[in-house]
Structures are given as structure tokens and as C-alpha cells.
Amino acid sequence: MKTQLKKITALLLAAVMALSVTACGGGGDDKNADAGDRTVIYYAASYVTAQVRDAYLELVKTYNDGQGKEDGVYVQMTENSGGIAGLDSALRSNYMYDVLQLNDDEYKALAMQGGNYFKALDEYLTEDAKAAMNWSDIPASLVNRFRFNTKADENNIFQAGAGAELLALPNGSNPQVLFYNKAILEQCGINIISVPESELEAYNSANSASIKAHGYAEYKEAPYADAKSSKNEAGEFVYKVFNECIAMNWDELRCVARAMQKQYGYEYGYMSEWWFSHGWSVGGDCIGWNDETSEYELALTDKQANYLALTDITVNGTNYAKGDVLFYEDKTFLNENASELQALSGKVYALPSTYDAILEFNRLGVPADKDADTGIKGYGVAPSTTTNRAARFTSGKDCPFLIEYFSNAESYKGILGDDLGMTLPAQYREYVGGSTYTNGGNEYLKVIGESYDGAVFTGDLHMEGDAAIVGESTTASEASGLFVPANTKNQNYEEAFKFISWAAGPEGQAILAKGNAAVPNQTTYGLGDYAKAEERTIPNMWAGAYVAQKADIGDYTYFTSLTWITEWSQTFNSDVRAGKMTLTAFMDAKKEVADTTLKGMNIRINGR
Numbered sequence: 001m002k003t004q005l006k007k008i009t010a011l012l013l014a015a016v017m018a019l020s021v022t023a024c025g026g027g028g029d030d031k032n033a034d035a036g037d038r039t040v041i042y043y044a045a046s047y048v049t050a051q052v053r054d055a056y057l058e059l060v061k062t063y064n065d066g067q068g069k070e071d072g073v074y075v076q077m078t079e080n081s082g083g084i085a086g087l088d089s090a091l092r093s094n095y096m097y098d099v100l101q102l103n104d105d106e107y108k109a110l111a112m113q114g115g116n117y118f119k120a121l122d123e124y125l126t127e128d129a130k131a132a133m134n135w136s137d138i139p140a141s142l143v144n145r146f147r148f149n150t151k152a153d154e155n156n157i158f159q160a161g162a163g164a165e166l167l168a169l170p171n172g173s174n175p176q177v178l179f180y181n182k183a184i185l186e187q188c189g190i191n192i193i194s195v196p197e198s199e200l201e202a203y204n205s206a207n208s209a210s211i212k213a214h215g216y217a218e219y220k221e222a223p224y225a226d227a228k229s230s231k232n233e234a235g236e237f238v239y240k241v242f243n244e245c246i247a248m249n250w251d252e253l254r255c256v257a258r259a260m261q262k263q264y265g266y267e268y269g270y271m272s273e274w275w276f277s278h279g280w281s282v283g284g285d286c287i288g289w290n291d292e293t294s295e296y297e298l299a300l301t302d303k304q305a306n307y308l309a310l311t312d313i314t315v316n317g318t319n320y321a322k323g324d325v326l327f328y329e330d331k332t333f334l335n336e337n338a339s340e341l342q343a344l345s346g347k348v349y350a351l352p353s354t355y356d357a358i359l360e361f362n363r364l365g366v367p368a369d370k371d372a373d374t375g376i377k378g379y380g381v382a383p384s385t386t387t388n389r390a391a392r393f394t395s396g397k398d399c400p401f402l403i404e405y406f407s408n409a410e411s412y413k414g415i416l417g418d419d420l421g422m423t424l425p426a427q428y429r430e431y432v433g434g435s436t437y438t439n440g441g442n443e444y445l446k447v448i449g450e451s452y453d454g455a456v457f458t459g460d461l462h463m464e465g466d467a468a469i470v471g472e473s474t475t476a477s478e479a480s481g482l483f484v485p486a487n488t489k490n491q492n493y494e495e496a497f498k499f500i501s502w503a504a505g506p507e508g509q510a511i512l513a514k515g516n517a518a519v520p521n522q523t524t525y526g527l528g529d530y531a532k533a534e535e536r537t538i539p540n541m542w543a544g545a546y547v548a549q550k551a552d553i554g555d556y557t558y559f560t561s562l563t564w565i566t567e568w569s570q571t572f573n574s575d576v577r578a579g580k581m582t583l584t585a586f587m588d589a590k591k592e593v594a595d596t597t598l599k600g601m602n603i604r605i606n607g608r
Contacts, residue, residue, distance in 0.1 A: 034064070035074035039495045044097040047480065048079040051410060052515030059511045063502055071498040075099075091117040093487045098496040100483045101171065104145045104553055107481065108603065109560040111167060112158055115150035119484040120165040124497040133169075133505040138521045141552045142170045144607050146481045152602070155294055162607030168481025169504035172518030174407045175477035175551040176274060176425060177544050179393065180244075183419040184400040188264050189230025189240055190216075192421070194540060196245040212448060212459035214431075215248030215423070216256050217241050219459075220449030233259045234444045244540050247427035247473050250278070250360050251435035255445040257364070257381035260400055270364060271393065272403035273386040274476060276554060277425035278361040281471035282306045283325040284354030286555050288332065289604065296601065298568065298594040299328065300358050301587045304335045305350040310467040313347050315340075325351065325472050327608055349464055351428065351471060355583075362577055370579025384578035405478065407517040409538045422540045424547050428471030430462035473547060476554030479518070519548040552608065559601040568594045 032040050048056050060077045068074055078097070087100075087110055102110075110117050130136070140162070147164035185192060195203045197213050204211055209224035218232050219239040227239045233255070248256070257269025279285060283306035288299035307330075309320040316333040320326060326334070326348070334341040334348070341348075352360075359373060366378025383392075383399075393402040394415040403425055413420050436443050437452050446452060448459035462469040482500035484493055502508050509520035513530055516538050520526050526545030530536075538544075555565060568590040575581040581589075 031076055032074065038068065038072050038074040039492055041073055041075050041098045041492060041496050041499055042096060043075050043077045043099040043101070043499070044080065044084060045077055045101045046080045046084050047082060047101075047103065049081055049517070051407075052512070052517045053079065055512050055515035058514070059503060059508055062507070062511060063499060067502050067507070068499070071495070071502075073495045073498050075499050088113060091485055091487060095485045095488045097485060098488055098490065098492050099500055100485050101480050102168070102483055104479050104481060105557040107146075107167065107483065108148060108158075108160070111148050111150045112152075112560065112602075116486050118150070118167045119486045119493055120150075120167060121169065121484065121497065122166050124494065124501075125166065129497075129501050133501050134522055134524070137523050137525075138170060138504075139173075139523060139549050139551075140607070141550060142173055142477075142479060142521055142548070145479060145553045145557070146170060156602060157294070158603045159606060160603050161605045164606065168483045169500050170521045171480045171482050171504060172509060172512055172521050173477045173479045173548040173551060174405050174518045175544060175548045176276070176403055176475040177406050177409075177547060178423045178425045179402045179404055179409070179412060180242075180421040180423060181393070181396055181400040181416065181419055182421045184260075184266070184396065185242055185421075188260065189228065191227050191239065191241045192244065193224075193241060194244050194542075196542065196546075211241065211243070213246060213461055214241075214252065214459060215243055215246045215426075216252040216445075217243075217459055218445055218447045220447050223448075231263075232445070232447070233263050234439065236447065238447050242423075244421060244423040245542060245546075247424040247429070249429035249431070249435060250426055252445065253426040254364060254379050254381055255436065255443070257401065258379065261381060266397075266399060268381060268383050268392075268399040270382045270401040271386055271389045271399050272361075272364075272382065272425075273389070274403060274554065275358060275361045277403070277427065277475040278357045279354060280474045280552070281325075281426075281428040282351040282354070282357050283327065283331060283472070284357045285328050285608065287558070287598065288328045291329070295595075296598040296604075298587075298591050298598065299354060300572075301583060302328075302354040303356075304332065304353055306353060307331050307334060307348040308351050308467070308469065308471070309347070310349055310464050311347050313344060315344070315348075322467055323470070349467070349469060357428075359583055362583060365577045366579040371582055372579065373583045378579055385573070403475070406519060406544045407478075409544075410516045413538060418539075420539055422538070422543050424473055424543050425475045427473045430469040432460045432462050433457050472550050474550035474552065475547060477548060477551035478554075519544045523549055558605060559603050561601070564594065564597040564601055567597045 045056055056079060060075050064074055144161045146166060146168040147161055148167050149159045149164045152158050182192060200211055200213055203209060207224055211223050222239050223241060229237050229239050232238045260266045260269035286300050287296045288302060290297050307326045309322055309324045311322050313320050315326060315330040318330050363372045363379045364382040365384040366372040368378055368380035370378055372378045389402055392398040394412055409422060433455060435446055437446055446457040448457055450457055482504060484496045504521060506522055506525060509522050513520045520530055527542060531542035531545055556562060571586060571590060576583060576586045
């Protein structure tokens with residue numbers, strides 16, 4: 001499911017990294033001449049590539065020249081361009097590094113070995129420390145990926161996520177975003193704007209405009225001054241508007257992708273290796289916890305409804321705010337307890353099932369003459385395989401939209417220059433009257449201001465009371481964490497925490513963000529000064545910061561082994577997405593073997 005390039009690189013560099021960690025000795029006394037009487041902290045930083053190296057050097061220098069003097073701490077960093085090998089033995093005793101940086105897909109296997117490799121940081125996370133870090137401004141999903149109990153429970157299960165011990169401070173986030181080619185959109189007569197949904201009302205008032213809350217929309221009348229008209233797929237002259245600060249809904253995504261093919265001759269309109277933004281938007285997932293068996297099961301085609309909270313509610317002991325989508329366990333609880341669901345009548349809204357979301361995602365790549373499931377044809381607007389997807393996108397010829405990690409923005413910018421755009425992955429969003437209509441057997445996007453079946457399509461969001469029927473804007477992200485090893489030579493735990501809490505705080509995150517490889521963990525800064533800074537060369541950094549708020553670990557990071565994925569993903573990616581096997585036939589063939597493999601994973605992820 002995830003490209004293995006980073007992992008392969010880490011393996012190739014393993015021998016070099018091991019030598020780096022063991023031979024450098026965290027630096028020598030000559031490197032600590034400026035430390036004075038301060039405590040020297042040795043910091044092993046991983047994946048410090050050429051793209052981010054200057055930012056990491058500035059991070060350490062800024063701390064040593066400033067906050068480090070007040071803390072009585074001096075940091076000596078050993079940088080590694082890849083992963084760090086040999087940690088399973090090095091962390092057992094007398095480890096020479098006081099701070100260790102690991103990715104979220106690396107640490108769990110270490111945490112499960114003996115239970116004493118990492119210090120739990122909760123005891124150091126005082127109210128003063130939280131205030132200095134703006135702790136409440138860090139997304140819970142980002143923090144929870146580094147929560148893990150290093151001792152198994154009575155059922156030999158390791159609890160992870162919400163409620164578990166905090167083993168690291170999150171060091172920014174690298175979310176998947178939707179890249180697009182501005183030149184292609186403009187050549188197709190699409191007007192591009194950049195107005196967050198929360199600012200639309202003020203924008204419309206200030207500009208005598210009538211923009212609606214859509215990622216992509218077509219208007220009968222010009223929605224703002226200087227908008228240009230062009231023909232749509234139905235042959236009508238309309239005003240096409242693409243708003244890079246609002247996610248397209250599923251209908252808008254497939255319609256604009258199809259228009260790119262049929263109307264403008266591009267091979268495809270959209271590419272994505274990952275299903276996350278579709279499935280997670282409505283609360284679906286590829287696995288679901290079975291309370292009766294205390295095991296995970298493959299849940300890709302779960303046909304039970306998902307639910308949106310229309311007001312602040314508590315379900316099965318979990319608190320939800322208005323607009324939140326319920327987790328798998330809680331929506332299952334409601335579906336299996338009719339009285340509980342009835343008690344919440346008018347307080348929850350039924351969303352599409354996981355099956356609906358995965359089917360919609362698959363149909364994008366299944367050819368239009370093949371079945372995605374029995375009697376349900378594909379759309380054929382995306383390639384069934386995403387091999388060489390970056391080259392196909394950056395060529396400017398094959399496909400104008402690509403889901404990929406934010407960290408790729410800098411390299412894409414180097415190729416596409418000012419033609420590179422960035423927006424949010426597709427999201428489940430309902431509009432009054434629906435988004436599409438059918439004419440002559442063909443599907444078209446409804447035009448705002450036009451009449452359909454005697455009613456004018458306003459483009460307004462479907463509301464239930466004061467709650468918009470909108471799913472989560474989310475997808476997967478990668479993240480590194482700053483750990484404090486327990487079995488260190490010097491056991492300078494408090495001093496190490498002083499440094500990592502500064503690095504994970506506003507000042508440290510502002511410095512690291514300069515590398516353009518990760519979004520800062522501070523939400524307010526990410527959506528504010530970070531996104532608006534004039535020196536930012538990457539377009540619409542706001543989109544990366546926005547989607548990072550709800551982004552979570554991808555399925556490849558759930559456990560310590562990928563065997564549970566390989567049991568089904570190869571068939572899913574090669575046959576199902578190409579229309580060679582229906583989704584139902586796939587589950588009939590793969591669910592049992594996937595469930596069997598899941599029994600050996602020994603980790604339960606809470607708060608998903």
C-alpha cells in the first residue's frame with residue numbers, strides 16, 4: 001500500500017548508519033567546547049536528508065544559543081540521512097544518546113521488546129511544559145500515534161493510541177495532499193481561487209461574490225468579477241471554479257477527472273495509491289475491532305452505516321463534538337444496539353458505509369467496461385496501477401491530479417515551477433438536491449443556478465439543524481517522534497525533555513518547517529503564519545496544514561509487520577482495482593486469511 005522506497009533506502013544504508021551511531025560516540029569533547037558547565041545532551045536524528053539538513057542544524061544552534069542557556073543544556077546532534085540500525089541491541093543498556101528520533105512506523109517493535117527501551121514522558125508533561133509547547137494546539141491524532149503501553153495486558157495485547165503511555169513528542173507531520181497542475185486547469189477553462197471555507201462569507205461580502213462551499217463547481221452566472229466562462233462536459237457555457245482550500249466531494253472529483261479525459265483528451269484525470277481519504281472521511285477503515293473475540297477483522301466491505309454527530313454526544317463512552325464522525329467501534333455499537341441508536345435519533349446522521357467508500361474509490365480506477373462489483377461498472381478516470389505516478393503527473397501530459405505526500409512538493413516544484421498546485425484530498429460532502437444529474441445515460445455535474453426537475457440547484461450544503469453533512473477531511477500522514485531512551489549512559493532524562501519539548505514547541509517547529517518536508521505540529525501556526533509566510537516557495541501550504549489536523553497513521557503503520565496487508569493488498573491492487581475481480585469476490589477469497597493473520601498482530605489501536 002505504501003511505497004517502500006524509504007524503507008529500502010534505510011536497509012541499504014543500515015551498515016553505514018550503524019557505524020555512524022557507534023563510532024561517533026555522540027561527538028567528542030572538542031565539539032562541546034561551547035557547552036561550558038551545561039549538561040551535554042546527545043541527539044541521534046534520523047532521516048536528516050539534504051532537503052532538511054540546514055533546518056536541523058539551525059534547530060540545534062538556535063537552542064544552544066538561546067533556550068539551552070536558560071535550561072542549562074547543550075545539544076550535540078549526530079545526523080543520519082536514513083534510519084538507524086542496531087537499535088534493538090543498542091537500547092538495552094548504556095546507550096550513549098539521550099534523545100532519539102524515530103518514525104512512527106519504526107518504534108513499536110522496539111517498544112514491545114522488554115518494555116524498558118523508552119521513558120514514558122507523561123510525568124514530564126507538566127502544565128508549565130504544556131503551556132510552553134502549546135500542547136493543546138497539537139492534533140490528538142498526531143499525539144496518539146506515539147502513545148503505546150510497553151507492557152502487554154492480561155490478554156497479551158499491547159494497547160496503543162488514546163489512553164496509552166506517551167513515548168515521544170510529535171515532530172511535525174507529513175500528510176498526503178492532492179497535488180494538481182495549475183496550467184492544465186487553466187487550459188481547461190477552470191478559474192482557480194484560494195478561499196478557506198471559514199472565510200467564504202467574508203470573501204463574498206468584500207468582493208460582491210457568490211462563491212459556494214465547493215472544491216469544484218460550475219456556475220450559470222459569474223460568481224465573482226473577472227471569472228472566465230468556458231464549455232462544460234454537457235456543452236454548456238458555464239463558469240468553472242476550483243477552490244484549492246476546500247475539498248472536492250466524491251462526485252466533483254470523478255466528474256472533473258472524467259471531463260479531463262473526455263473533454264480535453266488527457267489519459268487520466270486523477271491518481272491515488274491510497275484509499276484513506278475516501279474511507280476515513282465517513283469513518284470507515286480496513287480493519288475493525290471485534291469486542292467478542294478481542295481481535296481485529298478485515299472490514300473493507302463493512303456495509304453497516306457510519307455516523308456523523310449532529311450535536312455533542314457520548315457514544316459507548318466516547319465523547320464526540322458536533323461534526324465528528326464516529327469511530328468504527330462506536331458506530332458498530334449503535335448498529336448492533338437498536339435502543340441506543342433510537343435514543344440518539346436526531347443527534348446522529350447516517351453516512352455511507354465503508355463498502356460504499358471503498359467501492360467509490362475502486363470505481364475510479366476500474367475501466368468503464370468492467371465491473372467494480374456485480375452489476376456496478378467502473379468510472380475509468382484513474383489508472384488501475386499507480387506505478388510511475390510521479391513521472392506521469394510531473395510530465396504535464398498524463399494526469400492533472402495526484403495524491404502524494406506533502407514532502408514531495410519541493411521536488412515537484414522544481415519540475416513544474418509555478419504550475420504546481422496543492423489542495424485537499426476528496427471528502428464526503430452532501431449538497432441540497434445532490435451534486436449530479438443524468439442525461440442520455442451520461443452523468444454530469446449540476447450547475448449552480450440552473451434548474452433540475454423544477455428546482456434551482458443552489459449549491460448549498462445539506463444541513464441537519466445547524467450541522468453540515470460533511471465527513472472528515474483526512475488522510476494518512478507520516479511523522480517522526482522525539483524519544484528519550486531509558487537505558488542511557490548518563491540518564492539525563494529531564495535535560496533531554498527540556499530540549500525535545502522546545503523542539504516540539506512553537507519555536508522549534510517553526511525552524512524545522514523551513515525544510516518543507518513536514519507540516520509543523522502546531523495547528524494555529526500551521527494554518528496561520530506558517531502558511532502565509534512570504535518566504536514559502538511551496539504553493540498553498542495551508543492545505544497541508546489543514547489536512548494534517550485529522551490525518552492519522554496509514555494501515556502500513558498499524559502494527560509491526562506488513563504480513564497482514566500483503567495477504568490481501570496484492571490482489572486488491574492488481575486485480576480488484578483493474579476490474580479483474582469484483583470487490584465482493586475479493587472479500588470472499590481474502591477475508592478469512594486476512595483475519596487469521598490479524599490474530600497475530602498483538603496491538604490494539606484505541607481512538608480510531
